[in-house]
Amino acid sequence: MDSLQSMRLFTRAVELGSFSAVAREENTSQPTVSKMIAALERYLKVRLLERTTTSLTLTEEGKRFYERSKRIVEEYADAVTDARGQTHMVVGALRINAPVGLGELRLNALILEFLAKYREIEIELILNDRVIDLVEEGVDMAIRLGDELPPNVIARNIAFSPRVLVATREYVERAPKINKPEDLAQHEYFRFAGLTFGNRLEFSNNTENVIVLTKGRFRVNSSLALRECFLEGKGLGSAPAWLVQDLIDTGDLIRLLPNWEMLPQQM
Structure with a gap:
């Protein structure tokens, strides 16, 4: 079993909310993702996820394992990037649109943490509860809640x-x-x-x-x-x-x- 790959698929399943979404992202099949995570659970001798036909829910053991796995996967990705000489200075301005409640209760703190890490970035957070035209309003990216989006948008699930x-x-x-x-x-x-x-x-x-x-x-x-x-x-x-x-x-x-x-x- 490739432990690191299994951990990476597990963390993405938590973040995307389904094995199918991970399979699409990885250009593989849903059964393959499911089998790898099941093999990880057998290796650990604990159940990490409760599965239903519509959702995935972390067990208590899964919650603890997810937090540590996420850090390990991110550290590994950073190490690979550094070894390949692909580390570049992140600079520029970013305009982000998001719902008011999510912005006030969660995103403000996350963005301040991000800015502390990337000193050359500027962020303008635009909060409202309506679906905007990103091009017309000069917004670089938007965070939406729910699964219904306007036609022809380019989007991906980032969390649930x-x-x-x-x-x-x-x-x-x-x-x-x-x-x-x-x-x-x-x-x-x-x-x-x-x-x-x-x-x-x-x-x-x-x-x-x-x-x-x-x-x-x-x-x-x-x-x-x-x-x-x-x-x-x-x-x-x-x-x-x-x-x-x-x-x-x-x-x-x-x-x-x-x-x-x-x-x-x-x-």
Whole structure:
């Protein structure tokens, strides 16, 4: 087994969200990618990924292994580049467009970290929640959420974020019990406006898939506003982890139905 190659395919599967996406990137077959990662799991004697027909989810062991594997793969790539004499000074200006919530909660910090490493780069981050014409507005690259894009764009998946169901503890204590996905029908559900799947949610665990139709009288086209809706404690909703994980960590929100997985958000 080529351990380094297996680690590289594993990290890309985590980042792209599927074996098929990795296969397309590597110009190989999905079964080949799946077999190599399965061989890695057998070698390590741990399960790194939980697989469903629609998503990949890291196990606790997988999360730890991913963080270290990513560093090793990146170090190896840097070493190869350096040995081949391909290291060049990175210079220039870059205009990036991204959604407001993602920019404020995640990208700002990542870009500042990037700028600290590459001193000759300038970045202008343009935040809005509409799909822009990159050429018309002079933008070099855009980060989009979800899998629907305008026709004729050149794009690739760079990451995915698990989607979680959340509410305040106070809401959970006074509202009808939520023990299974079907219980959501009894609750006020806040959601992002314009989602292609609308009020239809799909849940899966190790044994079954469940589709639930939610009910809610309010939709909003701002992820930051949706975050505030959850904190008001008047209902519940689902969101990508990048939007609410800090609130879960502080206890302001709690995750509901943790044994059920939802379709992740692609980027």
